[in-house]
Amino acid sequence: MSTSTSLDHLSQCDSIISSILIDLVWGFNVVKPAQCRLDLGHSKDTIIDMVSRLNYNTARLDQGLLELTSIKDYLRRKRILFKSLFKDHLHVYTLLFHPSTPFEVCFNRRLSSLTHKEEYSLIATKNIPSNTPVKNCLATLTKITPKQDQFLTDSNNDWSVLTSLSSGTRIFLGPARFANHDCNNNCQLQRTKDHINLVTIRCIRKGDEILLNYGPHYFGENNEKCFCRSCEAGCKGAFRHANSANSVNSPVDNQLRTRFNSYIRSSTNSSTNHSRSRSLSSGSSSLTPLSSAPSCLDEMLCQNNHCTNEKLPDSAECYTCDIHRRIYKNSWPMRSRPVDTIHTPTNQNQDSEDSAVSEDSTDSDFMSE
Numbered sequence: 001m002s003t004s005t006s007l008d009h010l011s012q013c014d015s016i017i018s019s020i021l022i023d024l025v026w027g028f029n030v031v032k033p034a035q036c037r038l039d040l041g042h043s044k045d046t047i048i049d050m051v052s053r054l055n056y057n058t059a060r061l062d063q064g065l066l067e068l069t070s071i072k073d074y075l076r077r078k079r080i081l082f083k084s085l086f087k088d089h090l091h092v093y094t095l096l097f098h099p100s101t102p103f104e105v106c107f108n109r110r111l112s113s114l115t116h117k118e119e120y121s122l123i124a125t126k127n128i129p130s131n132t133p134v135k136n137c138l139a140t141l142t143k144i145t146p147k148q149d150q151f152l153t154d155s156n157n158d159w160s161v162l163t164s165l166s167s168g169t170r171i172f173l174g175p176a177r178f179a180n181h182d183c184n185n186n187c188q189l190q191r192t193k194d195h196i197n198l199v200t201i202r203c204i205r206k207g208d209e210i211l212l213n214y215g216p217h218y219f220g221e222n223n224e225k226c227f228c229r230s231c232e233a234g235c236k237g238a239f240r241h242a243n244s245a246n247s248v249n250s251p252v253d254n255q256l257r258t259r260f261n262s263y264i265r266s267s268t269n270s271s272t273n274h275s276r277s278r279s280l281s282s283g284s285s286s287l288t289p290l291s292s293a294p295s296c297l298d299e300m301l302c303q304n305n306h307c308t309n310e311k312l313p314d315s316a317e318c319y320t321c322d323i324h325r326r327i328y329k330n331s332w333p334m335r336s337r338p339v340d341t342i343h344t345p346t347n348q349n350q351d352s353e354d355s356a357v358s359e360d361s362t363d364s365d366f367m368s369e
């Protein structure tokens with residue numbers, strides 16, 4: 001697939017699939033690599049119901065989605081190679097919904113407030129031991145030319161680009177591209193011919209963000225514009241002057257301070273709207289010291305911090321949690337096996353096809369280092 005996969009085709013597939021399986025389902029608005037759109041009419045409930053019924057059998061979920069009239073019409077005009085790429089890439093996304101998948105794409109309020117863009121991240125929904133592939137955390141790889149690479153660099157959106165002497169420059173698109181950078185990362189990339197996946201380099205606990213290291217100079221020289229939590233904790237990267245009185249006169253630092261303050265203000269405002277109408281910098285609450293910023297769980301799982309409570313969230317207050325409950329019949333991050341796939345002999349083969357594990361097994365299998 002990789003030799004014939006063009007950036008243009010993969011971008012089209014990724015934009016359409018992510019607009020359905022990330023944006024439409026979860027109410028997100030992730031950055032897309034291409035401008036293409038598909039009019040899905042009123043299919044939102046149909047798609048959520050389909051995901052809810054078939055998440056345990058992603059091959060059937062793929063099939064169900066490919067049979068939607070809008071997708072069928074879209075693919076009808078495409079060549080065989082494009083159709084095959086679309087199906088392959090669709091599967092990379094439908095695996096996200098499998099109950100055994102140990103992570104979810106979540107809105108990242110902290111990073112959004114710092115970068116002033118809508119930022120998403122991967123949050124572990126189960127404990128994952130060290131030196132283990134993060135199950136179903138995949139992306140499709142394709143080669144790009146130096147000209148395309150320059151174009152991507154010049155555009156404001158950073159795509160996940162890999163450069164190696166043997167394979168040249170390649171971009172990857174798919175759920176794994178939502179892994180953000182931290183200078184003290186907990187995962188690294190593993191490449192296969194056409195895909196990449198993430199492998200843990202230390203144990204990850206439920207609620208942790210899944211993080212890569214993009215390299216020492218990705219966010220400017222010595223990552224001086226890095227907003228990661230490790231830089232924040234160590235007063236490095238973009239936070240290197242955060243506690244320094246000398247920084248006040250620097251225009252760069254003033255800009256950072258504005259962003260930084262807007263992050264603190266928005267994170268102290270607990271009544272932010274749900275993910276479909278995010279306000280990245282909210283009104284005027286008083287400034288709070290950095291150390292009182294909310295925990296990772298508080299700020300990433302849901303807009304209204306309900307997920308840290310064991311009780312089910314009020315659907316009017318957290319759209320994302322509500323969708324999760326609709327799909328998995330359980331509160332975030334639990335994924336129950338849908339009732340109609342349990343103990344029915346006809347479904348047994350399909351279940352094993354996806355080699356699923358029960359909801360609890362990953363946690364009990366977890367061995368701390």
Ligand SMILES: C[S@@+](CC[C@H](N)C(=O)[O-])C[C@H]1O[C@@H](n2cnc3c(N)ncnc32)[C@H](O)[C@@H]1O
Binds near residue numbers: 119
């Ligand atoms: C490969 S994407 C990661 C996913 C991204 N958050 C999203 O929602 O599409 C890389 C982008 O994430 C953001 N990002 C990730 N880690 C960052 C960090 N440590 N500091 C600043 N920005 C970061 C930047 O906007 C960067 O362009």
